Amino acid sequence: MRTNRAAQLMQTSALNLMKTKIHKTEITLGPLTSTVIDRARWAGEDDFPSSQLWADEIEKVLNFAKIQGQFEHYLSALSASTSQRDSAIAELRVAFFFHRNQFDIVRWKPIGQHLKQGEFLVRGPSYVDTFVEVKSPGWEGQLSDAELKAGRTKQPKYLNADFRSIASWERIQFAIDKAYEKFSPDKPNLLVIVDDLFINLKYNTEIRNTCQASII
Numbered sequence: 001m002r003t004n005r006a007a008q009l010m011q012t013s014a015l016n017l018m019k020t021k022i023h024k025t026e027i028t029l030g031p032l033t034s035t036v037i038d039r040a041r042w043a044g045e046d047d048f049p050s051s052q053l054w055a056d057e058i059e060k061v062l063n064f065a066k067i068q069g070q071f072e073h074y075l076s077a078l079s080a081s082t083s084q085r086d087s088a089i090a091e092l093r094v095a096f097f098f099h100r101n102q103f104d105i106v107r108w109k110p111i112g113q114h115l116k117q118g119e120f121l122v123r124g125p126s127y128v129d130t131f132v133e134v135k136s137p138g139w140e141g142q143l144s145d146a147e148l149k150a151g152r153t154k155q156p157k158y159l160n161a162d163f164r165s166i167a168s169w170e171r172i173q174f175a176i177d178k179a180y181e182k183f184s185p186d187k188p189n190l191l192v193i194v195d196d197l198f199i200n201l202k203y204n205t206e207i208r209n210t211c212q213a214s215i216i
Contacts, residue, residue, distance in 0.1 A: 026052070027049065027051070027052050027055050028052065028055070029049075029055055029059070030055070030056075030058075030059030030062070030063075031059075032059055032062035032063060032066060032071065033049065033055060033058050033059050033062060035075070036062070036075065036078045036079055036085075039075070039079040040078075040079040040085070041079060041080060041081065042079075042080075042081055042082045042085060045082055046082060048082075048085070058089065060096070061089065061092045061093050061096050062092070064092065064095070064096045064099065065092050065095075068095075068105060068108070070092075070108055073108075074088050074091075074092065083138060083140070086136060086138065086196065087134075087136045090134055090136040090194040091119050091134045091136075093194070094119070094132070094134050094192050094194065095119070095120055098122045098132075102124065102125060103122040103123065103124045104122065104123045104124075105120050105121070105122060106120075106121045106122070106123045106129060107120060107121040107129075108120050110131060110184070112131055112133075112182040112183055112184040112185075112189075113181065113182055113183055113184065113185055114181065114182065116181065116182035117182070118131050118132060118133045118182060118183075118184070119132050119133055119134045120132050121187075122190075128188060129187055129188075130187060130188045130189065130190050131183060131184035131187045131188070131189045131190070132189075132190045132191075132192060133179040133182060133183070133189070133190070133191050133192070134191075134192045134193075134194060135175035135178065135179060135191065135192070135193050135194070136193070136194045136195065136196065137171040137172075137174065137175055137193065137195050137196070137197060138195075138196045138197070139157050139196060139197050139198045140153050141171055141174070141197075142164075142166060142168075142171065142197060142198055157196075157198070158198075164198070166197070166198050166199050168195075168197050168198075168199055168200075168201055168203070171195070171197055172193060172201065175191065175193050176191065179191045
């Protein structure tokens with residue numbers, strides 16, 4: 001009886017702690033998001049999810065993964081580290097986008113070139129299967145070796161009075177090179193880049209693309 005009572009007290013304390021955190025940020029978490037956070041090794045490292053809108057979006061994406069039979073498969077990555085979490089969410093959000101736009105996910109983790117896995121195969125109204133690879137380059141990849149050694153990745157993305165020169169196209173090229181290694185040789189291929197760089201990819205990346213096109 002005492003053991004059961006102690007277990008109940010521990011569960012009550014844990015629930016109260018979760019309620020306090022949610023109350024402070026005024027965010028209500030869905031059951032699947034709560035499952036991820038309960039297991040997360042990254043819990044407390046950032047403000048994920050940082051708003052109610054983001055929390056609701058995440059729950060929708062995780063519910064889609066659950067319906068697709070993929071939630072358990074992604075759970076380890078979602079709870080491992082912040083970078084693995086963000087990459088997993090990026091993959092699921094892209095799949096969810098296709099699903100909502102009349103593209104069926106016909107296979108998860110298809111095998112491409114050199115026996116390397118892609119994210120999924122999508123099939124649209126034309127019934128053509130497309131091999132999809134999702135890359136999510138982060139701002140951590142734009143840090144110098146000195147910053148990495150100094151532990152800059154453990155600090156927020158943006159710091160007061162922090163300034164740097166940025167060439168976002170380098171991360172695009174890196175993503176292309178990595179994806180090209182696994183593209184399917186017998187299907188159309190699609191690379192989707194979901195970035196978290198210091199400067200969003202919509203700014204000035206066309207300059208480098210134009211230069212490359214003129215060289216080719």
